[in-house]
Amino acid sequence: MKRMNKALSALFCLVLLFALCLTGCGSTAAPETTAAETTAAAQADSTENAQESNVLGEGSTVFTLTVTDLDGKETSFEIHTDKKTVGEALLDTGLIAGEEGQYGLYVTTVNGITLDWDKDGKYWAFYIDGEYATTSLDLTDITPDASYSLKAE
Secondary structure, three states, rough: OOOHHHHHHHHHHHHHHHHHHHHHHOOOOOOOOOOHHHHHHHHHHHHHHHHHHHHEEEEOOOEEEEEEEOOOOOEEEEEEOOOOOHHHHHEEEEOOOEEEOOOOEEEEEEOOEEEHHHHHHEEEEEEOOOEEEEOHHHHOOOOOOOOHHHHEE
16 A cells, blocks of 8 residues: 555655646746736737728828717728718728718718617717818718718717
């Protein structure tokens, strides 16, 4: 019995030694990074990917659209188009969806977010240079240097 206990103890020690070798032997210490460095690197990667994915369409005319969701989060898009109006360009890129109303295109969905005035009392408001637009997107010609935005309100 003592012989068996000694054999099991020796076997256990060998298994433990083998396990320690696998996890620790031959490994080199990785350079330490601070949480701030890790966060900064993640934000840089996120910003770079966001900028790449937020360029939509093709064409010689370029304008920027800022989308503000219900939580106040802003997302900017660089739109490239050969269309004449803001509405045509945004429909062409698939960034917006809507339906024809008596005053033009009534936008119901922006960047995958659908708002329904009848259900939740929220809608997409269109702004030009920070001012509430007096025309719908589909009746607004693209103007160089103008700032366009759609805000959930």
